[in-house]
Amino acid sequence: MLEKYIEKKLVTAVKKMGGIAAxxxxxxxxxxxxxxLLLPHGKMAFAELKAPGGKPRQLQIRRIKQLRKLGxxxxxxxxxEQIGGILDEIQSS
Numbered sequence: 001m002l003e004k005y006i007e008k009k010l011v012t013a014v015k016k017m018g019g020i021a022a023x024x025x026x027x028x029x030x031x032x033x034x035x036x037l038l039l040p041h042g043k044m045a046f047a048e049l050k051a052p053g054g055k056p057r058q059l060q061i062r063r064i065k066q067l068r069k070l071g072x073x074x075x076x077x078x079x080x081e082q083i084g085g086i087l088d089e090i091q092s093s
Contacts, residue, residue, distance in 0.1 A: 003051045009080045010035065010047065013087060021047075031063035033074060037090065045073035045090045054078050 014021040019039040024046070026032040033046035046067055048056055056064065056076055067074045073093065075086050 003049050003054065006051075006077060006080050006083075007034065007049045010037075010049065010077065010083050013083050014039065017087065017091075029063075031057070031059035033060070033064065033067070037087075039087070039090055041091075043090050043093065045075060045086075047086075048074070048076045050076060050078040052078050 011021040014037055017039060019037065022036045022038065024032055024034060024036040033048040035047040035049065037045045037047055039045075046064075048060060048064065050056065064074045064076070073090060075082075077083065077086065
């Protein structure tokens, strides 16, 4: 299974919830997660997508830690089975 397959499933699931899974590009700030998840009722999180078993690079790990320290939810998704649980967690936060 490719990363783009997991990413497509995530985007579709977020849209079904009435949200937006924006592709996130931040010039000058490398290592930012792939997607900004904007859900109904003002819920948001960042998501880094990987192929099954894939791990974030060191820079991505540092950026994720930085975002979490600032209070943002940030997830690494490497299996489409994780998507439902993560979206439920974001909505219930």
